[in-house]
Amino acid sequence: MVPGVRMARAGGNTSIMSVITETASFRGDDEVCLVEASLACSVCLSGDVEWSLRSEEWDAGVDCRCESCGHVRTVWLTGEQALRLSLDRRPADPV
Numbered sequence: 644m645v646p647g648v649r650m651a652r653a654g655g656n657t658s659i660m661s662v663i664t665e666t667a668s669f670r671g672d673d674e675v676c677l678v679e680a681s682l683a684c685s686v687c688l689s690g691d692v693e694w695s696l697r698s699e700e701w702d703a704g705v706d707c708r709c710e711s712c713g714h715v716r717t718v719w720l721t722g723e724q725a726l727r728l729s730l731d732r733r734p735a736d737p738v
């Protein structure tokens with residue numbers, strides 16, 4: 644061991660670092676049914692999904708919550724997809 648040089652740490656278990664990144668698969672000019680199918684729940688496949696658009700400086704995504712099983716996930720979008728969803732926004736449910 645060289646004095647003043649720290650030993651490299653042993654590698655950790657990187658399997659716990661798996662991050663599931665989901666991206667939407669519709670195009671900006673697709674039919675509404677294809678857009679909704681893209682946002683359908685990835686666990687139970689229900690189309691009854693409540694979503695809200697999130698837009699950050701470099702990333703756009705949509706936070707989805709399944710009304711059937713409660714699964715929550717974020718689907719990442721291209722700029723074109725985010726624009727489409729911002730135009731398609733369903734009227735807000737009365738609170």
Ligand SMILES: [Zn+2]
Nearest residue numbers: 684687709712
């Ligand atoms: Zn579900």
